[in-house]
Amino acid sequence: MSELVQDTITRLRDSGMRKTKALVELVETLADESRPMTLAELCASKRLVDLCDKATVFRLLQKFADKGVVRRLGLHERAAYFVLLVPGRHSDYLICTSCGTIEAIKAPCPVHALEDEIREKTGYQNLYHELEFFGVCPACV
Amino acid sequence: MSELVQDTITRLRDSGMRKTKALVELVETLADESRPMTLAELCASKRLVDLCDKATVFRLLQKFADKGVVRRLGLHERAAYFVLLVPGRHSDYLICTSCGTIEAIKAPCPVHALEDEIREKTGYQNLYHELEFFGVCPACV
DNA sequence: GTAATTGCAAATACTTTGCCACGTA
């Protein structure tokens, strides 16, 4: 068991959770992959597929996120977001994790150089990016 | 009607779509707001609420996205993505829009300076960011 | 022993489609 896994489990224990097989194997799976994964992917992974129910994984992830051990990616709502593409313009967004307000950021986007580098080094076609900042807005503090 | 709206409608017309009231009002709404919006928000907006059905807005958005006029934000799957947070580490991701593969990017993240600036200027608390690059990976081209 | 955790199944939520009526070109 890696140090990261040990440490993560310790943090979860310290926050009051019980060390169950499902908890340990979920942390191991997340650490193994070190990339964003869906609930379905996690449940289908070899460590978890025959071990526990989807509801269990869901509830563990929820608690992990509460405790800051896991992050759920994406914008505020569960629903999909659509935005108009304006030729020649690019926007990044600032989103309040409490009230869900989304505003466009005026500052120039600092990512174009890295985007060019990725285009050259990886051979990905039609490259573009999304950049979002999340935090609690002054009105919600 | 703004130039952006006119131009967008022209592009949609040129790609074979018919100019209907629902299409025009949806484009106007997206241009008015110029921020990512959910299907529910769009349907509830003043221009659309009494004009057309949710299925209509959905199908229009789908076509707009096909034609590159609108972008649907977020990772590949409809489902939520979860990732383990490693203290002291931050990752950005490169995602194939065709096969959905997600890989972490090794290059240093160029966003920290802007993040600091936003923290100072806006007063948002607990600020963090997500940065994703999207494109078609070499295996999918 | 007690309270957290789990499985199962049901309830929600959001998205997507089928079908026929309708409107645009």
Add this chain to the structure above:
DNA sequence: TACGTGGCAAAGTATTTGCAATTAC
């Protein structure tokens, strides 16, 4: 007139919850 578009309702997919049984401590 012909074919894209729209409304309504139903189906599909993902998320979330209730409750009784189980397990960690």
